[in-house]
Amino acid sequence: MTAVRRRTHPRALGALLLAAGIALSGCQSGGAPPATRQSPPPDANGPGATAAGRSAPRPLVELPGLGPRTRGQVPDGARQALVVTGEGRDENKGSAVLYERDAQGGPWRPGPSWPVHNALHGWTDEHYRDDLRSPTGVFGLTGAGGLLSDPGTKLTYDESPAFTADGTGALGEPLAGSFDYVIAIDYNRKPGTTPLDRARPLGEDRGGGIWLHVDHEGPTQGCVSLTEDAMKALLRRVDPAKQPVVVMGDAASLAR
Template sequence: MQTGGTSGSVRKGVAAAACGVLLLSLSACGGSGGGSGSKGDGGSAGKAGGAEARTVDLKRIPDVGDRLYKQIPANSRQVVAVYGEGKDSADSTVVLYTKHDATWDRTRTWKGHNGKKGWTTDHHEGDKRSPVGVFTLSDAGGVLADPGARLPYTRSASFQAPHYWAKSHWHDFDYVIAIDYNRVKGTSPNDPTRPEGQSKGGSIWLHMDHGSGTSACVSLSESGMNYLLRTLDPDRHPVVVMGDKAELKA
């Protein structure tokens, strides 16, 4: 199990270097675009509080068409599926699937949010839409101490959301998991490096929910983030499959 001690100290320099460009990095992820909500548990579909909702013997991830399903690595045994309600909707459902032998179990479900303006297959900086696709999950971090994450975890005050944002957003980045879109794997989530260029956006994370849409990230309850941090295992090659329902099925 990866804990905050070793990885946090190794990355301290990276987190500190990124601090000076934090506002630029967070512009794709947070923002103070209103919405009052709490960071409390968003619940689950059919089960309150993200409780276990296991369905056995799924031959594949439900409602994900061949185009995206074929992009899931063959060795991946953990998939976080984000089902957006619509192309222009900020509401979504987040489901963790775990593979056992040849079948997938639906392990946990949470209510969540995505970009304020919905989804896009061609994400750009500032479009307020979350990118559709399949992305690996390699690194985590946040303001709070490592809760027992299996992914490498960087704790740093540089994750703190600016206090000129709405108060409901102040805890958004207490826990984050980097979505590997236009970033360098193996670095702190707030590393500002964007291999495909600044215009393609970046700093797309799973993070804590404030009750409304994000600037491009996916958000879910604090308990959901805590569970994912303690469950996602690099040895199981976790990925996120995300998009509005129509794009996911395509």
């Protein structure tokens, strides 16, 4: 699907800037998993070895580290899954791996592992506004945007000055650049809309504005942050035709 770039209308800019300040509330304080547990790679001298002596990752029948409850939330048709695993229930660091498969029911191929930050106080199964925890669960990835121009994504992309981030995070680190690139996590939002959309189907008290965004070297208020290079790589690879999802939470929660 061809990426669509929306431009914010000048008369709506003031409203969007205000909305962004609220919508970004889940992100501005500043998020896979201590490396997601995977099957060990094949022997470098075995049948799967490459010419350089290194083995390509073996496809996985199931997404690793997920228990039956979490696995059951992954849509059957999903062919891309970003698994974000936190180091602990009350921890704000972890790692993320993008898994892909060619067809429903097919084996998953693991991609590279990236370090991430999540919310300051860790994770929760029932997220509320200002609790400084990231919501656990399985959520769609259906909208993107940022302060900078589209790096080449197939998602609908909203380039807008409303993605400007300022101030400092929980560790005193500058937030500038945090929203240069974002992908909206479909937690308490209308799927397929700009990340700036203010709709909150579960109610305002359940928070919102939970995004994947550029890491500012500190914990977030609810989002998951990755390096700028990782964000650009995700934007270029995530394909709405593959029903992409993010599977996120601390390792113990994901294993249930």
